[in-house]
Amino acid sequence: MQDKHSSRKRQNTKAQAKGAYRFDEQVSRWGNQIADIGIRATGYLLFALAVVLLIMNLACFAYLIFNTETVVYEWGISIPKILYCAGAIGLLYWLYHTDFLKRVPLSVLEKGLYIFIASASVLWIFMTYDIPKHDPQYLLEAAEEFLRDDYRHLTGADSYFQRYPYQLPFTFFVEQVYRITGPGRHMLIKLFNICCMIGIYRCMAKISYLFLSDEKDKKIAVLLLFTCWQPIFWTTFTYPLTPSLFCIFLSVSYFLTYLHSAQPGKISTLLFSGLCLGLAILLKSNMWISWIALGIVIFLVLCKQRNWKILLVPLVSVLLVTVGGAFINLHYESRSGIPIGKGTPGIVWIAMGLQESGRAPGWYNGFPPSIMKSENYDLDAVSEVAGESIKDSLRHFANHPKYMLEFFIKKEVSQWCEPTWECFFFSSAGREHEKPLNHLTNSVYNGTAHQGLLFLFHGFQIIWIFGFVCALFPVKGRKVAPESLILPLAILGGFLCHTFWEGKSQYIFPYYMMMLPCAIQGYSSFFSRIQEKAANMKQAPAVEK
Numbered sequence: 034m035q036d037k038h039s040s041r042k043r044q045n046t047k048a049q050a051k052g053a054y055r056f057d058e059q060v061s062r063w064g065n066q067i068a069d070i071g072i073r074a075t076g077y078l079l080f081a082l083a084v085v086l087l088i089m090n091l092a093c094f095a096y097l098i099f100n101t102e103t104v105v106y107e108w109g110i111s112i113p114k115i116l117y118c119a120g121a122i123g124l125l126y127w128l129y130h131t132d133f134l135k136r137v138p139l140s141v142l143e144k145g146l147y148i149f150i151a152s153a154s155v156l157w158i159f160m161t162y163d164i165p166k167h168d169p170q171y172l173l174e175a176a177e178e179f180l181r182d183d184y185r186h187l188t189g190a191d192s193y194f195q196r197y198p199y200q201l202p203f204t205f206f207v208e209q210v211y212r213i214t215g216p217g218r219h220m221l222i223k224l225f226n227i228c229c230m231i232g233i234y235r236c237m238a239k240i241s242y243l244f245l246s247d248e249k250d251k252k253i254a255v256l257l258l259f260t261c262w263q264p265i266f267w268t269t270f271t272y273p274l275t276p277s278l279f280c281i282f283l284s285v286s287y288f289l290t291y292l293h294s295a296q297p298g299k300i301s302t303l304l305f306s307g308l309c310l311g312l313a314i315l316l317k318s319n320m321w322i323s324w325i326a327l328g329i330v331i332f333l334v335l336c337k338q339r340n341w342k343i344l345l346v347p348l349v350s351v352l353l354v355t356v357g358g359a360f361i362n363l364h365y366e367s368r369s370g371i372p373i374g375k376g377t378p379g380i381v382w383i384a385m386g387l388q389e390s391g392r393a394p395g396w397y398n399g400f401p402p403s404i405m406k407s408e409n410y411d412l413d414a415v416s417e418v419a420g421e422s423i424k425d426s427l428r429h430f431a432n433h434p435k436y437m438l439e440f441f442i443k444k445e446v447s448q449w450c451e452p453t454w455e456c457f458f459f460s461s462a463g464r465e466h467e468k469p470l471n472h473l474t475n476s477v478y479n480g481t482a483h484q485g486l487l488f489l490f491h492g493f494q495i496i497w498i499f500g501f502v503c504a505l506f507p508v509k510g511r512k513v514a515p516e517s518l519i520l521p522l523a524i525l526g527g528f529l530c531h532t533f534w535e536g537k538s539q540y541i542f543p544y545y546m547m548m549l550p551c552a553i554q555g556y557s558s559f560f561s562r563i564q565e566k567a568a569n570m571k572q573a574p575a576v577e578k
Contacts, residue, residue, distance in 0.1 A: 068336035079521045080505040087498045095451040099479045104393035104447040129560045134252045142255040154227045154268040160474045162467035169271040176207035177216040184369035190410035198376045203273035226268040229279040236282035241553040254553040260493045266456035273316040280313035307349025326522035333515035382535045384419040387426035393447035394440045395536035451538035452490035500552025503559040520547040
């Protein structure tokens with residue numbers, strides 16, 4: 034009797050285990066199906082975005098009037114630019130199929146890239162000797178004043194940091210630098226920008242290598258990175274955008290390294306990735322777009338493999354932003370005795386993004402400070418007025434669809450087809466400089482060299498977008514890893530955000546940099562397909578014979 038009971042118990046246990054196994058198997062199957070559908074749908078959406086960007090840049094070119102943010106549009110396809118891009122892609126293809134690159138070690142190419150970026154950036158900084166103006170000026174001046182316990186930038190509802198408190202983390206960083214080096218050393222911040230820029234290029238190369246197996250492909254990747262020159266001119270801009278972008282790339286590279294590890298990755302890798310992501314958001318709040326992109330990818334990865342450890346990245350980043358932001362605010366509140374407000378409501382920037390401007394549709398037009406002042410800095414009243422402004426804009430768009438189409442086309446073109454990303458506007462010849470500018474510097478700002486650089490920059494941009502299209506081109510049977518969508522999703526988020534938010538071509542800078550690793554993978558795939566088709570065509574006559 035006891036044996037029968039034991040036997041029945043064992044049978045029940047086996048049945049339960051078998052049922053649990055079937056349930057887990059079914060959940061796994063559902064998860065894979067959800068992930069595959071999500072990846073496929075996201076891929077089509079991103080491919081559509083890439084095609085739109087390519088068409089825009091082929092059909093239009095936008096540039097800024099010297100020493101202003103006023104956008105000028107040149108509509109129509111430029112044959113010389115198309116020929117230049119075709120020639121550059123042809124050169125890459127030739128290098129891909131010759132033994133020329135075999136003679137040059139990958140490490141030598143990488144070092145050459147970093148030396149080129151560093152030396153060109155240092156040269157540009159010492160060619161301009163520009164004095165920071167506008168937002169960079171406020172941030173650096175405030176850091177000096179805080180050292181002297183002067184808190185005028187916190188005093189009053191109309192003060193800079195009461196309107197833009199999200200800028201305090203960068204000022205806190207600069208203040209700590211000034212404590213060590215002495216106040217007014219803004220040249221050190223520019224040199225720090227160069228270090229961050231080299232880090233960005235290193236991370237772009239590293240991210241590309243994770244998706245490339247052939248040494249030849251990796252060398253082509255470095256050569257393509259050589260075509261990205263705009264950041265060299267960005268190093269004079271003492272603003273948190275470059276450091277925050279470096280942190281984003283560092284976070285993504287460590288997250289991908291963890292997922293691509295042959296053995297189970299270390300948790301410390303995920304923790305560091307989360308800290309970098311949180312620091313990026315702390316320095317520049319629009320990096321929440323990258324956080325959302327990472328969150329979508331993590332969801333897709335978890336559907337395929339339930340590795341819950343990867344949730345550490347978004348959780349640690351949120352914790353750092355929350356604690357770090359509160360600490361910096363409390364730090365300055367305790368020192369100054371002045372409470373720090375919430376700043377200009379985000380809805381105000383959306384309202385302005387749907388308005389006309391003398392610069393370009395949706396660009397800065399003075400609406401935020403004027404509405405804050407008119408409503409006596411009552412944030413609830415400001416939000417209400419901004420909401421009404423959005424409703425008025427949407428009603429006007431609905432009643433005038435042709436105007437709406439022109440508005441958004443011009444707004445997108447002014448941002449995504451202006452290939453300098455305002456790198457010359459930040460330290461232009463019309464601003465103050467510590468030393469007189471030489472002939473070459475003036476030419477780069479507003480002369481023959483400037484026109485040549487505009488041509489090259491826009492050509493480079495078209496080449497990158499074409500690679501981006503190739504990377505996302507739907508190929509039957511090709512498996513797409515969900516983690517490869519992190520940067521493309523961030524680009525999509527940036528496109529959607531700045532369609533309605535305040536427009537500016539400088540805001541697009543991070544997304545074109547994010548496009549480069551994707552473009553590199555695209556060219557690798559594109560050249561491989563051409564090589565396969567050529568090999569098949571050679572074999573076909575032999576088979577017929």
